[in-house]
Amino acid sequence: MIELLEASLLLTGTAFMLVAALGVIRLPDLLTRMHATTKAATLGITLIMLGVALHFGQATVVARALGVVIFVMLTAPVAAHVIGRAGYFVGTRLWSGTLKDELRPHYDPLTHRLHSGLEEDEEGGRRPRGDG
Amino acid sequence: MEAVLAVTIGILFAAAIYMLLRRSIVKLVIGLILLSNAANLLIFVTAGLERGAPPLVPRGMAAPAWAVADPLPQALVLTAIVISFGVLSFAVVLVRRAWELVRTDDLDHLQDTDR
Amino acid sequence: MQLAVLAGFVVAGLTPWLHRVAGARTPLLLALLPAAIVGWLLQHWSLLAGGGALMLEQAWVPALDITLTFRLDGLAWLFACLIAAIGVLVLVYTGGYLRGHPDLPRFLAVLMAFMMSMLGLVLADNLVALFVFWELTSLTSYLLIGFRHTDPLARQAALQGLLVTAGGGLALLVGFVLLAEAGGSWSLAELASRGEAIRGHVLYLPLLVAILIGAFTKSAQFPFHFWLPNAMVAPTPVSAYLHSATMVKAGIYLLARLHPALSGTSAWTLGLALIGGVTLLLGAVMALRQTNLKLMLAYSTVMALGTMTLLLGIGTRAALAACLVFLLAHAFYKGALFLVAGILDVMTGTLDVTAMGGLRRLLPWTALTAAVAALSLAGLPPMLGFVAKEALFGALLEAGGTGWVAVVAVTLAAGLTLSVAAIVAIRPFLGPLRDPPRRPRGTPPALLVGPALLAALSLLTGVAPGLFDELVTVTLAGLGASGEALHLVPWHGVGGPLALSLAGLVLGVAVFLRWESVRARLVDVLAPLVARGPEVWHSTLGWRTLQLAHWQTRILQNGHLRTYLVTILMAWLGLVGHALLVRHGSLSWPGSAWQAHELVVAALMAAGALTACMVRSRLAAVAALGSMGFSIALTFVLFSAPDLAITQLLVETLTVVLLALVLFRLPHFTVLSTPLQRWRDLGVAALVGALITTLMLAVLGGERLPSVSHYMVANGQPLGHGHNLVNVILVDFRALDTLGEVFVLALAAVGVYAMLCFRAEEAGHG
Amino acid sequence: MVKSGTLILGVAAQLLLPLQLMFSVFLLLRGHDAPGGGFIAGLVAAGGFALYLFAHGRRAMHSLLKVAPRDLIGLGLLLGVLSTLPAWWRGQPFFTAQWWDLPLGITLSTPLLFDMGVYLVVLGALLTAITALVEIDQADDSR
Amino acid sequence: MTPVLSICLLALTAGLGLALVRLVRGPSLPDRVVALELFSTMVVGIIGIVAIAAEDVLLLDVAIVMALMGFMATIGFARFVERGGQGDD
Amino acid sequence: MSPLALPVLIPLFAGSLSLLAWRWRPAQRGIAVVGTAGLLVAALWLLVEVERDGIRVLQVGDWPAPFGISLVADLLGAIMVVITGLIGLAVALYSLATTGRGHEAFGYFPLMHLLLGGVAGAFLTGDIFNLYVWFEVMLVASFALLTLGSEKAQMEGAIKYVTLNLLSSVTFLVAVGLLYGLVGTLNMAHIAQRLATLDSGLVDVLALMFMVAFGIKAAAFPLFFWLPASYHTPPVAVSALFAGLLTKVGVYALFRVFTLLFPHHPGYTHEILLWGAALTMLTGVMGAMVQFEFRRILSFHIVSQIGYMLLGLALFTPLAVLGGLFYIVHHIIVKANLFLISGIVHRLRGSYRLERLGGLYRTHPWLAVLFLIPALSLAGMPPLSGFFAKFIVIRAGLEAGAYGVTAVALLVGLLTLFSMVKIWAEVFWKAAPEEQDRASAPGQGELWLMALPAAGLALCTLLIGLQAGPLYALVEASAEQLLAPERYIEAVLGVEGRP
Amino acid sequence: MIGAFWNLLLGLAWMVLSGDFSGTNLLAGLGFAYLALAILQPQVPALAGYAQRLPRILAFLGFFLRQLLLANLKVAYDIVTPPWYMRPGVIAMPLAARSDFEIALVANLISLTPGTLSLDVSDDRRVLYIHAMFLDDEPALRRSLAELERRTLALFH
């Protein structure tokens, strides 16, 4: 039973990882690819580590596996944010199917200032709106 | 597996040498990095490979009960990795400084000291 | 005696200080040393006259058979006396000649050093010691010839002399080593007694050739003669000293010294006689071509040296005796004439004979001195030169056989020399007074005393040559030509020699009378020969060597890093590949299991590396390197090396960070090389890779000895108190490696910091 | 050029640095018994500081570190060299490991001291290099 | 080694290959960086599987370090991109 | 207490301290002198012990050989360490006068100490991998020193220097890896023991790998390119240090490896070395002939002189090996000194280019004398140290019947003389050119501080020449040790020769 | 609050990593963690005061993991099937969170939630720009994002 659970955890984890890899190949632009790597891979690692914890069944291993998961979860979004932001700001092209971009109008490429669009709130009360 | 890795290492060396022979300084650095990686791996592989037996003594025992991987080449490679890391960091910065002073990426423009 | 010579060197070194104290009296004070040596030598003559020799033992480098032992026998005594005595005169003369010259102290220092080197040379019994002094004379004479060092010509002449004599010196060194091997000893005295063994040795011919080259270069024999006339740019005392009694005679001394050991073979006779004969003719002819007094004298020196070599080659007792007498005569008259030339130079400001005339009225004593010395040079009675020439002709006639060629040559040369003597002694002094650049007034005594004494000696010993009977006899015995006591007489009476002398006289007078036209003819005729002569060979050789050097340096050190790399790699491929082919037999494929994912990882590694090579973007290459590094780490994980894997991962990560930080400033990749170059590089790279793989397979598939690490595995925990064997090795078993490793890191960091921030600081200032 | 060091990265660095530092000490101390050791630990710590540097800038990192990274190198080297000497004092060849059992079950040893020296050197060396690079980068930008 | 593990390992290493393809193809530097980031994450997973296969807990330590430090490469690249080093990279 | 570890530890300790003192100049300068003097004293002590008691061995960490790392001092090692100390002290003193504030503030002295430490470690280690580590310490220190000052020429030279030296390091490392794979040990004595029992052609292959690796370090033909490209670029004290020591570590390694590990097939390996030696001599001297820059001439001459040392090793007779060793000692002293003197000239006239120099014979006669001694010694003129060095090698060559290569050696001697005389004529004899480089007048104390080490080294040259006996006896004993590797093996592994 | 949270977390991490669950080891871990945080304290204003909110944390974790799994499946499905169902876009999300830490935590959690990726926070920290993969129902997405933020902030108040 445990073995079966372990095997399925490992295989599912692997499958998610593969999906992430596939996504990185298939998805059309940088930001969508990053969705694949950040999430699918994190989930894949989590599942595999659960399998590992289950396999050894010792507290130390559980702790280690948990450590791996926590660390990945701590670092993956940060990395994604940093590179995604950098990629976006230096003008990586978005997929043609992208519906909207509310950021672009608020970004001043000369001063590198990123406005919230709420600055006028105090005076005019406009909500931030963007139209890709 | 050793034989397969021997071929791989040969490819690594070839790649490294090819990069060293480019005229671009940046490629030179990449060649150097490839070269030291290849050499480290060579030591590791030439000493013999062992699967699933890290050179760790289990808790409460005086020596591993089974054959473990040879720890000595591992220590050597570790030292070699560290050394090449130091050396290569230096080389990388050197290239940056050189470019700053000479303003060319072309090694063929760096002949003043030989002439 | 060693002490005296060494003291001489010390004194030489102290001369500048001495000069500060003693001022103009320095030369006289310095002359005390050679004078004392002359005294010492005279005092020991009685010992030698009995047929003995004085050995002064002194160790130096015993393990190398090098001693500083001095051996005083007849030959050494003769030379030492000449060196020291003429040395005294030259020192005195220098005091006048270079009075007030700013470089006088240095000149005296070098002159003293030279004198002591000559003394050491003729006194040393050990081959190596002799060689040491030999080279020292080359060196000190270099400094002397280049005395007027701001003049490029002086520097060039000095260099030429040095290269020729030092080059010959190297040949001499080879000759000496071979001689010692053939003779089984480094002692000249012992070698003299082992002539048979040496002449029969397989190395005889090479060692003879080597030694002859050494001697000939020093003694300005054809084809090495040219440096001597060029060396006339030196101050006159130097010319007088080096070319009358010392430097150039060193070669003659050496030939005489080795006569017992080496002579008696046809190679010796032929070599010496031939070269000597050519040289003497050449010297005589070339002398007539000159108008410069010193150059005429220089070529006549060449002629004299050739004569002595010829005599040594003939090697009969009479020839040897003639050689010794000739040597003495030449030392006297040539010393005197050079010094006279110096006087004329100082007094008139020129050395061109055609520009001088009638000086006897202004410089009567000088004229007299010149006349006496020139008589001796001309070989006319009652001078020692005449005695020498008679002996010379006598020896030649006695030798007979093919000696007649020599007889003709020598007679011809004697005639020409006579005209040279006439030109030197008559043209400047007789005839109508011409206007030289400077109008001379009375000669200072310091200048005149030397030449006058030497001229007087020529006359005195010419009248009473018997003074030298004992000396020559004893010396001959030392040369292995012992026999009954020799008697030198001022007049031999009428005979073959006199007839030849007369023939020479007639020729000489004829040439003298028609010198201007003869000279013009000679200049014309010889010009093409001179233009193709040994001096040109020498300069061509030097030039060609320089050209070759330029060429090879341009090819090798061409500034292209990649050709350096290719050269080194090809050398590596060639050497290691050759060894693998020749020394190592068959290769066997080390068979062991593999798993699919391992293959994939290996492929990823290779793919990462190849990607790094092929992508157009720098950062893509860095990323590819990163993927390769991670694959390597994975390999470490797969094959039980967790520490390595962690290290590799971290290092790889930080390398990428570093590269990203650095490459930012650097230019983009550009394709700079041609397709052909790329293919060539690919070929080299592929060969290297293939050889590495082959080497690994050879090691993996062959006999392998067990690793010493079993000890560490067994004792890492019990003795090293650690469960991680790799770490125990790193911090305990091989902690010294790790210590070095952290120093590498520290150094790299300091280097990086200095490289980057040194500039920042400058920028801050500027 | 985009301004570097965002709010998100800054907070992440603040949270990750203590974690990484602690983890590095952990790797250092248990390196003798499990994968780890001074070098690895030093790299982890250096990575943490580098992250902090990128997120908050050089000044913040320096005020955090208190000492110049360069001095860490010297200190580490000195510690490494000095750890070889106690053996001499006991008449053994230099570098012979010395083990002292202290109260509270703590064991101190020269290999550990040595590893700490390695740790400091690695940390110092990397930080020296990285701060120098960043500094120069900024100097270049300001020109 | 059980078939499950073999399959997992092969699949994951194949995934690495896919990531490498994206790394090679780019087209922009951030794309490559994302691929490298995925590469390192997958390595963590692979190490987990290998730990099971080798029955060695301590191999997980490698995974922990990788999980904690692997993203530093991305941070470095991002800094590069942010500071203007884009172009063809 | 054994002094065996001191020559390694003292510089490392001094370097660490100096690094901590960083910008505190007086302390750095003090440590520089005390540290290098300490190194010299420790080295002399070691030499005395080795001469008295034979080969000394220290098992680092008290691990029995071949399991730990052994430090081994035979006569060769001890002699080399003494020379290291000597050159170190001379350069340290000289540096006090010449090193600018900028250099001192950026780690000049720590780097110098650590370079010396690396060199000493290389000379004393008995472990092949440890040798690699010390090589790297030395190398990275030299990288840092070479680039200190960050001038354009330095960077250009350094790129070649770094690349080619790294190639050498990798070659070395690969050779060590293959060697370990073959014999499973790293202790050199143990390797020697095991190689002797191994009947494999791979031994020769590995020998050639090491030959190439060390040949690059030693700047032998055709592997020397990095040296002339870089040695004239750093501050002159650094040049002197490099010129004296660095290539000689490569030569030392060749001597060590080809007497201890691979002495079995001299007909193959040493024959190759012989060719290398001849070509090295020729190519170096020809390179020097065409140069007109003081330090470049000297740099090319390093290459050519390396050839003589290799010739000694290649001939492989007792006298030849002895000659090679004598040559090494002589050369280190003389070549370092010539660089120091070139620095004095530069300080006085502001240039290294011969055409911009001149007139120093008249203005600075003491400097002329100071130059002549090492210059003539380098050219092998008697009775200076170089004469005996060359004489022994040439005698050995002739006795071994290697006439061709001996002829080359002689010719190269003549051409060396030509080069030295060229410098002499241009720098000292020639009248000073009208247009000169600007150079501030040096202070009297500064000049003294520069001249003192140069004079000291010149005195050594003179003494070795005039009293060649003691040094001869020393290197003779050393050559004997080298040619009897079993004594080394026995000293390291014990009499019965552990596993 | 944050300080103590990290202190405890670090201490526990120490204990579990070293595999030694004795009290002294926990103490040591807390000590090391304390030291590490002490170094950091001057830099982080947020490190001040904390309360036990373990139950809320656990509930939040459950919520979060469920989100993670479900949305991942959606993305996976889109990747493995040939046509693209996704409707990506960048939206601006007004932030209720105020402290740096809160903003960062919200942003990172949003990044971990499939379908959304935090790009950047505006300079005045009032808006978080998010790249979303499925914008077919934007109001629903905004609602769920707001819910996530609310639950996250509830952990600290």
Ligand code: NA
């Ligand atoms: Na280490």
Ligand code: NA
């Ligand atoms: Na789809």
